[in-house]
Amino acid sequence: MAMVEVRGLEKHFVRRAAPWGRPTRVTAVDGFDLSIEEGEIVGLVGESGSGKTTAGRCLLRLVEPSAGSFAFRGEDVFAMPPARLRQARRQMQMVFQDPESSLDPRMRAGAIVEEGLVIHGLGTPAERRGRVREMLELVGLDANRADRYPHEFSGGERQRLGLARALALAPSFLVADEPVSSLDLSIQAQIVNLFMDLQQQLGLTLLFITHDLRLVRHLCNRVVVMHRGRTVGAGPAADVDRLWGQISTGEPAGSDLEFRSPPDRRAAEFEI
């Protein structure tokens, strides 16, 4: 069995058009399948709004999935009780697409990177400080800036701060949501090299969410294509153009999930 086995993941949100409006159901993920072998880097691509971020957040249970299963090394993550889930999060980390809103504005950079280590009771304070410096430098940030607040960094620096935080725990499975989208080519290259090193040296398993097909070809072993909430294709990373081409013909760009004619059994739950 693969390290990561996701079957039939679904996520529905309840949406109210206005505070007085009738609640309707929005389907963000609707049949997402994924399997990743230990030590593999898998790219996840799909149109804007196709459900990539929501799927990633469901895997770590940052939002509760509506249906489906996720076996991590054979253990059902969606059935884990809270205490076990907290433990498991040491192994599974996420880099968020939107660094601005995922970094606590009242915490200094160093404390943000250290937080996971504190939560999991790892290391002495001195060891943790050393680890923080090491992580900041790993992502190309000056360790002397550890006492700064997130808003005192540039967009790309904040993005790397989020990466440093996720890597501090040395997770075995990382979900990285557009982790290099705000970086110039040279720093992007450093981070891509870093992912390759972590894969080779520590056997990191990575789900790499991106819209950059060139990076998929360069970095990933395999690629999974998502369309309107579901997995519609998977294959070797070298085939990414062909797989991508299949979804992007014949329809207007950005056609979203709710617009699709729903399967009969759920028709009533969809918004018109």
Added chain:
Amino acid sequence: MEANARDNTLLDVRALAVEFAAPRRGLRASIGRAPRAGVRVVDGVSLHIARGETLGLVGESGSGKSMTALALAGLVPKPGRIAGGTVRFEGRELTSLREAEWRRIRGARIGFVFQEPSSALNPVFTIGSQVAEALEVHGRASGSAARARAVELLDAVRIPRPAARADDYPHQWSGGMKQRALLAAAIACDPALLIADEPTTALDVRIQAEILDLLAELRDRLGLSLLVVTHDFGVVERLADRVAVMYAGRAVESGPAREVLAAPSHPYTRGLLASRPGATPGRRLAAIPGSVPDPAALPRGCAFAPRCPERIEACDERRPGATAIAPGREVRCLLREGTA
């Protein structure tokens, strides 16, 4: 030709500087009570944009691209401030404007797209009302007309079913959708200048292409001028007439986009372009070794010298001035001085 180009100038920025009060660093600073000198994150940047022209601004993460863009729209966050230079826009000096005057220009004559859309959208108002507000504050439309126009704008940026989705709140939209919402608000009042900070980072290739087409169409139809901050050379290639490259707060190279991409002159620009993912999957990429200097502790000479493969001794001593190496092309590098 020179005079002609000048007549047509929409934006003319000279020697712009942006400074932050230096951060307190641990005990030493508080014990010493040293006066807190400013840290310059933008230092002597000059650029100009003609009507209908697109300038691409590229460069190292942390090099001051966003601060430059924010300064041009009167949006430098406190405790930062414009510490020098002039910004002329439509013949008016902007650096001395008061906030009330800024509010008449920003949104109406200068549209702005922030790098991080979530921070620019208000979480408690619907997306549609925020786009409509852009029209209402400048008296372009109100009430249901503003709302109808907002839906049209969301449609123009390829939001599916815009009428229904206009009632959503920002957290209900994906990253790329929020990015497009900001763009819709920024172009709502047909500004003369659109400043867009990484406007397509969260977009898939297809929607990105459509957004670039939309911007090109606005340029052709309305004579819109664009300042696009981007790390994506594909965007530069498709959209920009000229490009400026920043490193450590300074513009180290500028010129016609095609020429700079085809034959970069500054060693930093060369290194940057060499870092593109290449043809061999799985191979380590050629990142520029070393890291960006802390703006609070810049080297005395050329800021890129410590990482430069072509460094000579003089580079550590003297800051390079701007050298014209071809018509419309400038480089700040000692090795290129005297080659013109």
